[in-house]
Structure formats: C-alpha cells, structure tokens
Amino acid sequence: MPYELQPDGSHYVNGAYVEDTAGAEIPVIFSATGERIATLHAATPAIVEQALVAAEKAQAEWAKLSPRERGRVLTRAAQIMRERNHDLSVLETYDTGKPLQETLVADASSAADALEYFGGLAASLTGEHIPLGEDWVYTIREPLGVCVGIGAWNYPTQIACWKAAPALACGNAMVFKPSEATPLCALKVAEILTEAGAPAGLFNVVQGMGEVGSALVTDPRVAKVSLTGSVPTGRRVYAAAAEGMKHVTMELGGKSPMLVFDDADIDNAVGGAILGNFYSSGQVCSNGTRVFVQKGIKEAFLARLTERLKGAVIGDPLDEATSFGPMVSERQMTIVQGFIEKGAAEGARLVTGGKRIDRDGWYLEPTVFADVTDDMTIAREEIFGPVMSVLDFDTEEEAIARANATEYGLAAGVFTRDLARGHRVIGQLRAGSCFINSYNDAPVEAPFGGVKMSGVGRENSKAAIEHWSQMKSVYVRMGDVEAPF
Ligand SMILES: NC(=O)c1ccc[n+]([C@@H]2O[C@H](COP(=O)([O-])OP(=O)(O)OC[C@H]3O[C@@H](n4cnc5c(N)ncnc54)[C@H](O)[C@@H]3O)[C@@H](O)[C@H]2O)c1
Numbered sequence: 001m002p003y004e005l006q007p008d009g010s011h012y013v014n015g016a017y018v019e020d021t022a023g024a025e026i027p028v029i030f031s032a033t034g035e036r037i038a039t040l041h042a043a044t045p046a047i048v049e050q051a052l053v054a055a056e057k058a059q060a061e062w063a064k065l066s067p068r069e070r071g072r073v074l075t076r077a078a079q080i081m082r083e084r085n086h087d088l089s090v091l092e093t094y095d096t097g098k099p100l101q102e103t104l105v106a107d108a109s110s111a112a113d114a115l116e117y118f119g120g121l122a123a124s125l126t127g128e129h130i131p132l133g134e135d136w137v138y139t140i141r142e143p144l145g146v147c148v149g150i151g152a153w154n155y156p157t158q159i160a161c162w163k164a165a166p167a168l169a170c171g172n173a174m175v176f177k178p179s180e181a182t183p184l185c186a187l188k189v190a191e192i193l194t195e196a197g198a199p200a201g202l203f204n205v206v207q208g209m210g211e212v213g214s215a216l217v218t219d220p221r222v223a224k225v226s227l228t229g230s231v232p233t234g235r236r237v238y239a240a241a242a243e244g245m246k247h248v249t250m251e252l253g254g255k256s257p258m259l260v261f262d263d264a265d266i267d268n269a270v271g272g273a274i275l276g277n278f279y280s281s282g283q284v285c286s287n288g289t290r291v292f293v294q295k296g297i298k299e300a301f302l303a304r305l306t307e308r309l310k311g312a313v314i315g316d317p318l319d320e321a322t323s324f325g326p327m328v329s330e331r332q333m334t335i336v337q338g339f340i341e342k343g344a345a346e347g348a349r350l351v352t353g354g355k356r357i358d359r360d361g362w363y364l365e366p367t368v369f370a371d372v373t374d375d376m377t378i379a380r381e382e383i384f385g386p387v388m389s390v391l392d393f394d395t396e397e398e399a400i401a402r403a404n405a406t407e408y409g410l411a412a413g414v415f416t417r418d419l420a421r422g423h424r425v426i427g428q429l430r431a432g433s434c435f436i437n438s439y440n441d442a443p444v445e446a447p448f449g450g451v452k453m454s455g456v457g458r459e460n461s462k463a464a465i466e467h468w469s470q471m472k473s474v475y476v477r478m479g480d481v482e483a484p485f
C-alpha cells in the first residue's frame with residue numbers, strides 16, 4: 001500500500017493535519033468492494049475558523065513574495081506530484097473507484113500540469129501602462145484574498161489543483177472543501193504544497209458536507225468561491241456568494257451533445273462516444289451523453305459501438321488491465337439505475353447493458369439506449385453514469401437546433417470529415433468546451449467551463465487568471481489639479 005489510507009487527521013490546516021472528532025463521521029468506502037477504508041470527520045466550526053485564520057495570515061505574506069518566487073513553489077509541487085504519480089493514482093483509485101489505468105494518466109498528472117502551467121505563468125502576470133497624453137494610468141493585477149474551493153467527487157485531485165494552482169499563482173490563499181464522498185486526495189495535495197515550500201495556511205483542506213461548504217461561502221473574510229458541482233448546488237452557492245458580492249467560478253453539470261454526421265470516420269466517432277460516455281464510468285461533467293447520429297449511419301454506428309463495448313475490461317480498478325470500474329457510491333449507482341428504468345419505461349430501445357454487474361461493489365454495465373427522443377428523461381437530465389442516449393437526425397440545421405434545446409451548455413462535439421461543416425456547426429452550438437473529431441480533451445492550456453446553466457467563469461489557460469485576480473487602476477496626473485472652486 002503506497003499511502004496509508006487513514007490520514008493522520010481529517011483536515012489539513014496551517015501546514016499540518018488536525019482532527020476534531022466532534023464533527024460528523026465521514027466513512028470512506030472503496031466502491032469496488034463496499035469496504036470502509038478510512039473514517040474522517042466533518043469540520044466543526046472551530047476547524048473552519050482555524051482554516052480561515054490561517055489562510056488570511058498566509059495570504060498576506062504570500063502576496064508579498066515576487067510572483068516568480070510563488071511560481072517556483074508551484075512548479076516544485078508539480079515535480080513532486082509527477083514523482084509520486086503512482087502512489088497518488090492508487091489513492092485516487094481508492095477514493096473514487098476509477099480504474100488505475102485512468103488515474104495513472106488523468107488525475108495527479110493533470111493536477112501537476114496545472115501547477116506547472118500556472119507556476120510558469122506567475123511571473124508574467126503584470127498590469128499595463130496606459131498613456132493619456134501628459135497623464136497616464138497604470139494597472140496592478142492584485143490577488144483577491146482568501147478563496148474557497150469546493151469540489152465534486154469525480155476528479156478530487158484534479159479539481160483541487162485546477163482551483164489551487166491559478167489561485168495561488170495570483171497571490172491568493174485557499175480553503176478547499178473536497179466532496180464528502182472522496183475526501184482523501186486533496187489532503188495529499190496540501191501535504192505536497194507544504195513540502196514544496198508553500199507557507200503554512202496557504203492551502204488548507206477542511207472536510208464536510210454542504211453545511212461546511214455553506215459556512216465557508218458565507219464567511220465575510222472570503223473573497224471568492226469556486227465550486228465544481230451540480231446545477232442545484234451551484235444555484236445555492238452562487239446566491240449565497242452574491243449576498244457578500246463575492247467573485248465566483250461555477251463549474252457545473254451538463255447534458256452535452258455529440259453530433260455524428262454521415263461522412264464521419266465511424267471508428268473515430270465511436271471512440272469519441274465511448275470516451276464521452278464511459279470513461280470514469282460516465283461520471284464526467286462534460287460527457288457527450290446525447291449522441292445525435294445522422295440517419296444514414298445510425299445502424300452502422302450502433303453495430304460498431306456494440307462490438308467495441310465488448311472490449312471493455314470490467315473488474316478490479318486496482319488492476320491496470322481494468323478499463324471500466326464501479327460507480328463512486330451505492331447512492332450514485334441507485335440514481336443511475338433509476339434513469340435506466342425510466343429510459344426503458346419511456347420507450348427507448350436498450351441496445352446493450354442496463355443491469356447491475358453481479359459482483360461486490362457498485363458496478364453497472366455500460367449502457368446504450370437508441371431511438372431516444374428529445375422529450376425523454378434520459379435525454380434531458382444529467383445522469384452522471386455510464387448511460388449513452390443515441391438520437392437520430394436528418395439535417396444539420398435540425399441537429400443544431402435540437403442540440404441547443406437544453407438548459408445546459410458545458411460541452412459539445414462534432415464528428416465529420418467535412419471540416420468546413422465541423423467549424424460551421426461548432427460555431428452555432430451553445431457550449432463552452434467544444435471538440436471537432438475528438439471528445440473530452442482538457443489540456444491545461446485550453447479554457448474549460450460552461451455557458452447557460454453549466455456555469456460561470458473558466459478554469460485552466462490564461463483565461464483563469466481573470467477569475468483569480470482583480471485589476472487596480474492608478475491615474476497619475478503630471479500637472480496641476482484644476483477644480484471648479
Ligand atoms: N463543470 C465541471 O467542471 C464539473 C466537474 C466535475 C463535476 N461536475 C458536476 O458535479 C456534479 C457531481 O458532483 P457532486 O454530486 O459532488 O455535486 P454536488 O453539487 O452534490 O456537490 C458538490 C460539492 O458541493 C458541496 N455542497 C453541497 N451543498 C452545498 C452548499 N449549500 N454550500 C456549499 N457547498 C455545498 C458538496 O459537499 C460537494 O463538495 C455533476 O453535476 C457534475 O456535472 C462539474
């Protein structure tokens with residue numbers, strides 16, 4: 001066992017593990033077996049207070065460092081993460097149930113990318129000089145202060161670092177609350193940042209459910225809240241943050257469309273649909289769960305998809321050969337089973353899957369429904385599980401209109417050999433993260449985030465800097481002040 005699964009304390013505050021067993025118990029369950037692997041406790045008000053005090057103190061000192069010095073800490077943390085990728089990946093697999101085959105390449109490594117990228121960017125975050133004849137204005141890019149990050153359970157290491165890396169690069173401190181379903185990984189991020197030279201209190205982790213998140217969001221010392229979670233939680237958190245006029249980033253849910261035209265390379269389209277529906281057992285916010293296939297290739301697409309799904313290796317997520325693992329929790333599995341039942345009851349054609357797998361843990365078969373219509377529940381609501389809905393269409397205009405007929409707008413994809421059509425269609429899809437002949441790529445260099453109900457703000461890329469800093473402008477008069485009296 002690379003890391004002890006039971007951490008030295010539930011929380012990481014002011015550079016060290018702390019515990020307060022008065023907080024509600026948080027059992028950590030390995031979803032491949034149903035076994036309890038650790039027990040943590042939700043933060044009490046005293047722990048939340050300690051974290052905020054520590055963050056406030058650390059932020060004042062951190063902001064005084066040169067951006068280059070701040071960047072050096074982040075890039076050092078990235079290097080440590082890469083060196084420990086295997087251990088961190090195993091921990092991620094225990095925390096989430098995702099196959100090691102995935103976590104080895106998509107979690108600590110994506111987190112390290114963010115630390116490296118924003119560490120490198122830190123020194124170039126400058127203001128500008130604006131000449132006004134004799135007078136002039138200069139701008140200073142300033143930190144926001146103490147920021148709160150709140151995570152979902154599907155990518156606990158990645159989410160912590162996609163928030164912390166730009167936040168810290170800009171001179172902020174952070175109190176991060178992981179999802180109560182996956183509380184382990186963010187603690188390692190905190191440990192590594194300390195080891196890399198981050199001052200005590202710069203990145204704190206407090207555990208808990210919605211009440212702990214809510215206590216952080218409403219605290220007047222907090223300048224910004226970045227949430228990754230569902231739309232209903234996003235609505236509540238955004239409203240609470242608005243009361244205090246706080247900055248927000250909202251990375252929320254989706255029901256994203258993937259459009260497959262008759263001229264698409266069928267294997268690439270099927271590959272994109274598999275990645276966009278079954279990676280992480282379908283527990284990915286940007287998944288293309290409404291797969292619109294043009295009528296001419298619909299049956300060929302379904303046949304190839306069914307064939308390729310037979311290649312899924314379902315099993316122990318700690319075995320590197322496994323390519324499809326359990327759901328994160330029994331609760332999530334039950335929610336997804338409810339959607340599968342609705343799909344069948346509302347008349348969708350079950351092409352493959354649909355059942356719970358007969359083994360320990362919370363496994364569902366990769367499931368594909370065809371002949372899905374726009375009004376069906378499975379075509380309208382985010383399922384967050386391994387359930388693909390295939391809808392068919394005749395014309396480009398029709399597909400675009402139907403793809404856009406949703407309150408969500410996180411992602412969208414197009415598969416076609418006609419690149420002019422690819423760009424034309426993507427240009428009309430109302431979504432933040434789009435793909436042509438690909439799906440779900442999320443390099444740190446590209447902005448990531450949604451439109452409409454899927455969110456506000458962007459993570460990753462230079463665009464994230466705008467969401468973790470603010471501009472001060474300074475007018476400088478070179479001559480006398482002329483006043484009317
Ligand atoms: N857009 C993205 O980048 C992205 C990435 C991953 C997941 N997601 C979305 O997350 C959802 C799945 O994750 P989940 O089930 O953990 O989401 P969730 O909304 O139930 O919880 C998200 C987080 O918010 C906290 N929370 C709940 N109520 C709160 C409150 N009132 N105040 C403050 N914090 C509160 C939870 O404890 C958890 O840490 C899906 O909708 C998925 O699409 C989005």
Ligand SMILES: C[N+](C)(C)CCCC=O
Binds near residue numbers: 155284442
């Ligand atoms: C990097 N992925 C796989 C696109 C995940 C982004 C976070 C959403 O759940």
